[in-house]
Amino acid sequence: MNNKLQAVRGTHDHLHDLMYNYNYIINKVSTISSNYGFKPMATPIFEFSKVFKKTLGESSDIVTKEMYTFLDKGEEEITLRPEGTAGIVRAIISNGLIQEMPFKAFYHGPMFRYERPQKGRLRQFHQVGIELLGVEKEQADVEVIACANQVLKELNINKSSKLHINSLGNIHDRKIYIEDLVKYLNNYKNKLSKDSLIRLDKNPLRILDSKSDDDITIIKNAPKLRDYLDSSSKDSLERVLEGLDNLNIKYIINDKLVRGLDYYNNTTFEFITDKLGAQSAIIAGGRYDKLMKQMGGPDIPGIGWAAGIERLILLSSIKEIKKKHIAIIPVGEESNNICINLAQELRNKNIPTDMAYSGNLKKRLKNANKLSSNFAIIIGTDEINNNNVIVRNLETGEQEFINFADIVKHIERILL
RNA sequence: GCGGGUGUAGCUCAGUUGGUUAGAGCACCGGUUUGUGGUACCGGGGGUCGCGGGUUCAAGUCUCGUCACUCGCCCCA
Numbered sequence: 001m002n003n004k005l006q007a008v009r010g011t012h013d014h015l016h017d018l019m020y021n022y023n024y025i026i027n028k029v030s031t032i033s034s035n036y037g038f039k040p041m042a043t044p045i046f047e048f049s050k051v052f053k054k055t056l057g058e059s060s061d062i063v064t065k066e067m068y069t070f071l072d073k074g075e076e077e078i079t080l081r082p083e084g085t086a087g088i089v090r091a092i093i094s095n096g097l098i099q100e101m102p103f104k105a106f107y108h109g110p111m112f113r114y115e116r117p118q119k120g121r122l123r124q125f126h127q128v129g130i131e132l133l134g135v136e137k138e139q140a141d142v143e144v145i146a147c148a149n150q151v152l153k154e155l156n157i158n159k160s161s162k163l164h165i166n167s168l169g170n171i172h173d174r175k176i177y178i179e180d181l182v183k184y185l186n187n188y189k190n191k192l193s194k195d196s197l198i199r200l201d202k203n204p205l206r207i208l209d210s211k212s213d214d215d216i217t218i219i220k221n222a223p224k225l226r227d228y229l230d231s232s233s234k235d236s237l238e239r240v241l242e243g244l245d246n247l248n249i250k251y252i253i254n255d256k257l258v259r260g261l262d263y264y265n266n267t268t269f270e271f272i273t274d275k276l277g278a279q280s281a282i283i284a285g286g287r288y289d290k291l292m293k294q295m296g297g298p299d300i301p302g303i304g305w306a307a308g309i310e311r312l313i314l315l316s317s318i319k320e321i322k323k324k325h326i327a328i329i330p331v332g333e334e335s336n337n338i339c340i341n342l343a344q345e346l347r348n349k350n351i352p353t354d355m356a357y358s359g360n361l362k363k364r365l366k367n368a369n370k371l372s373s374n375f376a377i378i379i380g381t382d383e384i385n386n387n388n389v390i391v392r393n394l395e396t397g398e399q400e401f402i403n404f405a406d407i408v409k410h411i412e413r414i415l416l
Numbered sequence: 417g418c419g420g421g422u423g424u425a426g427c428u429c430a431g432u433u434g435g436u437u438a439g440a441g442c443a444c445c446g447g448u449u450u451g452u453g454g455u456a457c458c459g460g461g462g463g464u465c466g467c468g469g470g471u472u473c474a475a476g477u478c479u480c481g482u483c484a485c486u487c488g489c490c491c492c493a
Binding site for chain 1: 418449450451454486
C-alpha cells in the first residue's frame, strides 16, 4: 500500500464497467448525431497554446488558471485541449474545409483542465460534442438543441435535466452592456461578495449568476442584458424559441445564463441538473459566429454543444447487456487443439467464445460460471473417440451430446 | 485558489476512555468431489491501519504536516 503508484489527481482509470458505459454513450451520440447529419471527426489532443488563448478569452478562468501548458522540445508552447470547439474550427481552417459548408462534425475525447477535482469534475475528463458551421439561420440552433435533447432522452436523463436558454447578443452590444453593468456595480462595491469583486474586473457577467444573497439583491436592479440586445439578436432568439416550441422541446428562458468562454454570441443554452451537487451543466453550448474570423479564417458562423461524458454516466443508469457466449473446456492435452480450432470457428461466426487456460474440468467449469457463459462445450478423450461433444447449459445444468460435425450449427441455434 | 468532512484487507465496514498477536462480511485461492460449475462444509493467502513527523512507557486510536477522495465556494462539461 505504501509507495503504491496512483493515478494523478483528478484522473481516473477507465475499468471495464466505466468503459462499457463510455462506449455506450459514444455509440448513442454517434448514432443520433449521424441521423442529424453530423460526421465523426477528431482533432489532436494538444494544440499550439494560441489556439485556445486567442479564442476562449484572455481573462477567462480556463485560460488563466486551468490550462495544461508546456514547452515541447522544439520550444513550442503547447496546451492540452481544455475544450473541443477551438480545435475543430482550427482544423477546418487548416484543412481548407471552408468550401464544405455547412460543416457538421461529431467528436469525442479527453479534455484537460487544472481544477480542483470533485464529483463530476475531473482534470482529465471526456466530452462528446457536435459543431455545425456555416448556417446563419436559426434552424441550425434548433437542430443542434434538438439533437442534444434527443441524446438526453435516449439516455433516460431528460427527466432529471432542464434546458436553460438565453441570448448573449452580439459582441458589440454585449460590450456596451458590460460597461454599463460595471458602472452600476461599482456603486455597490462595498456590498458585493469577495468573489464578485474579483469578477468585477475579470468577468463581470459572471456576477449575474452569483449565489451570494447580497449579490442577488444588488443584481435585481442591475441593467438587463435583454435591454441591450439589438433587434436582430432579439428576433433571433424569438425564432429559436419558436422552433423549439414547434418541436415541443421545453425550455426555461434564463437571462442570467452566461458562458465561461468568450467566443459565444446570441443563442446560448445549458441542460442543467440538480443531481450532481455543485456541478450543474451536463450539456452546454451556443452560437459562436465570430470565432472562425477571430482565428484568422473567413467570417463563418457556427453553433455547437459539448456534453461531459462522466456526468452523463453518473446520471444515466446504463446496464450492460451481455451478449450470450460460450466457454469451451478441453479435458486432457489431446483435445486442446480441437478446442482451439472450434473456438476460432465460433468466433468467426461472431459468437463470443472463451477458453479457460488451465486447471481441471471442475476449475474450468467454475471459471465458465464466473464469466457467466451461457453454455459450456466439453471435449475430452471419450468425446474424441465417439466423435461428439458435450454441450452443457450452465443455467439449467442440462447437458447433451452433439455430433462433432453439427456443433457450430447447434450452437448458433441455441444462442438465438 | 478558499473552507468543512473522510482515509483500517481487492470491496463494504467494525475496532470500546491510546494498552501489547488488527477483526467481520463479500471477493480471491485450495480441499471435501484427480471428467462436471453456480448451493453447503472445512481450510488458506492478503493490512508496517493513505504517507511523513510529533506527544507517550505505549498510537489505527491524540497532534501537526502532506497526499488522495468527498461536500460547499469558485469554475464548468
